[in-house]
Amino acid sequence: MGTEGKQLFLCTCNRTMPLDAEALAKQLGTGPLPLHSALCQHEIARFTEGAQGDVVVTCTQEQRLFTAEAESLPGIQSLRFVNIREAAGWSAQAREAGPKIAALIEAATLPEPDPVPVVSYKSSGQVLVVGPGDAALYWADALSAQLAVTVLMTGRAGPASLRGERRYPVYSGKLVGLAGWLGAFDAEWEQENPIDLDLCTRCGACVRACPEHAIGPAFQIDPDRCRSHRACVAACGEIGAIDFSRRDTARNGRFDLVLDLGAKPWFKQHQPPQGYFAPGGDPVAQAKAAAELALATGEFEKPKYFVYKPSICAHSRSQKLGCTQCIDVCSTVAIRADGDHVYVEPHLCMGCGACTTVCPSGAISYAYPTAEGLGTRLRTILRAYARAGGRDACLLLHAAGGAAAIEALAREGRGLPARVIPVEVEHIASVGIDLWLAALAWGASQVGVLATGREAPQYREALAFQMSIAQTIANALGYQGEHFRLVAPAGDVSVPFGADDDGPTPADLARLDAALWEWPPALAPRVAATFAAVADKRRLLALANEHLAAHAPTPQTVIPLRAGAPFGSLDINRDACTMCLACIASCPEAALLDHAETPKLRFIEANCVQCGLCVATCPESALSLVPRLDLTSAAKAPRVLNEAAIHACTRCGKPMGTQKMVLAMIERLRSHSMFAGEGALARLSMCGDCRVLDLMANEQSVDVRDL
Secondary structure (H helix, E strand, C coil), X not given: CCCCCEEEEEECCCCCCCCCHHHHHHHHCCCCCCEECCCCCCCXXXXXXXXXXXXXXXXXXXHHHHHHHHCCCCCEEEEEECCCHHHHHCCCCHHHCHHHHHHHHHHXXXXXXXXXXXXXXXXXXXXEEEEEHHHHHHHHHHHCCCCEEEEEEECCCCCCCCCCCCCCCEEECEEEXXXXXXXXEEEEEECCCCECCCCCCCCCHHHHHCCCXXXXXXXXECCCCCCCCCHHHHHHHHHCCECCCCCCCEEXXXXXXXXXXXXXXXXXXXXXXXXXXXXXXXXXXHHHHHHHHHCCCEEEEEECCEEECHHHCCCEECCEECCCHXXXXXXXXXXXXXXXXXXXXXXXXXXXXXXXXXXXXXXXXXXXXXXXXXXXXXXXXXXXXXXXXXXXXXXXEECHHHHHHHHHHHHHCCCCCCCEEEEECCCHHHCCHHHHHHHHHCCCCEXXXXXXXXXXXXXXXXXXXXXXXXXXXXXXXXCCCCCEXXXXXXCCCCCCCCCCCCCCCHHHHHHHHHHHHCCCCCCCCCCCCCCCCCCCHHHHHHHHHHHHXXXXXXXXXXEECXXXXXXXXXXXXXCCCCCCCHHHHHXXXXXXECCCCCCEEXXXXXXXXXXXXXXXXXXXXXXXXXXXXXXXXXXXXXXXXXXXXXXXXXXXXXXXXXXXXXHHHHHHHCCCHHHCCHXXXXXXXXXXXXXXXXXXXXCCCCCHXXX
């Protein structure tokens, strides 16, 4: 793959970019490149008359125009777009940005990601409107023409009044449960008011009968005014809608959508389920939510963003808890414990990929795109950039929200430095230490992650932690400088830039400009790695670390790391260890091994993910984690942590287990009544067969319990 055989349409956008077509052709290794200045305007005929085969257009602003034109051109086999204007051409260093432009064009020619399974939603428009009576009834009326509305009035109804015409179900009470997603919300509530609005005929007899005027136009009783005359009950008569001693107050229903008008949203997570809208009391936000609700009917699909391999998941073994990082970081509460493994609800997963980033074993991997696909893209960009003569490449990873900041910087500031190459990803939390270190090995000087401040706080914390681990490794090997940075236009990554969706303010842009232009290059490896991107996370980390270590300015064998790092060793207290080997069964990564012939506990450090399951399982508390990165070949080979002599049956000599384990068992049972006397205690040193023979030979009577 590459630009060979591709037809490239290069445009200067009304001569606002100082592009050198001749130099770019050399950098890309192609023939002469025609240079256009108004390809989307009076030069459009050059596209419609000349485009054929695999076509690449260096413009994303007019993507719809070129796509529409291409539909009538049978000679076009594929059509790709690449943004070189905001990424490179509109910059104070535009004339030096040739290598970056070549790299971006090269990346645009890569194949599209393979299709992935999809997650389906179906909504028929059944919406539950929850909130104070006034607001709930107002929006129910507004939505009822398009959606099937159900109202749950909470709190006191206020001046709200029910229509004489029953256009939709109305309930009153307190919401006690809500779970689900678009097309499948299960709601539970408790009726708190004596008047059951589902039974009420709205005849008004109770209102007229009440001497305290405690019943309002919404047919709800004000408990502060009610004096228990119960005239309303008599007036309601056979209808039976009023019951002050009602016990069957539990109600429930299933809905496709939920409009929550309460002061506090029901879902507390950073990203609530799709189909749930919580605008609170803000009228503008309520109107916006109502407009979105009106469109939320039909069938919808999204990619299934993850792939899960339970066999290497380090969450739990035998009810002993190990790694919970994916559960802790998920902002949609889509991941929960499921026995020894975890379960990811695909309908709640929104594709942030943070779980795949923090997973130390690679049990959860990103599927859209895969780490292998994104790694191939990063490697292609860095190779093309270096081949075109670029130096000190800085990859700037950003999601769709960060593109607004990059565009604003290009239009209102100095743009991006020539060495800063923007790479859009599905979500900034989906890329972690494996691809960062691999990018460094492939020749990147730095990797920046552009945060908008609207990301979940746990995402930023996870990225910052992983960057600290990656930075420790790079600096320990002598690669000087800051290689990894969480970049935020607002300065503080926890503060969203701009107001709502208006994009960054001038102050934000000034800080972003400084963060990128004043970030000095860091030391990269003298020789760029040639290994290909692989899907296995641990394998990719090993390849990157091996290359960085092989070309390290200051070679290291062992690098100490922070607790929580995905690399490390084990310390063992040999005096406490009885060689029960329970830790081996608990290890999901095959880092702990036994020996086929002798009692040995062996350990492969390269396989350890520091999940702590072995530590939690050990009955003697003899193990402890040692976070570090061992870069020697010995880390890949089994080494003996502990070994023990074999205990043989004192009567026949048959092996029974380790000496230490048998002696520990004897010591613990010494005070038990069943083993009083030296003869009974001595039998614990015998195998099962010899124990029976000894009992028959030396005891007058045998209790079956002794067998």
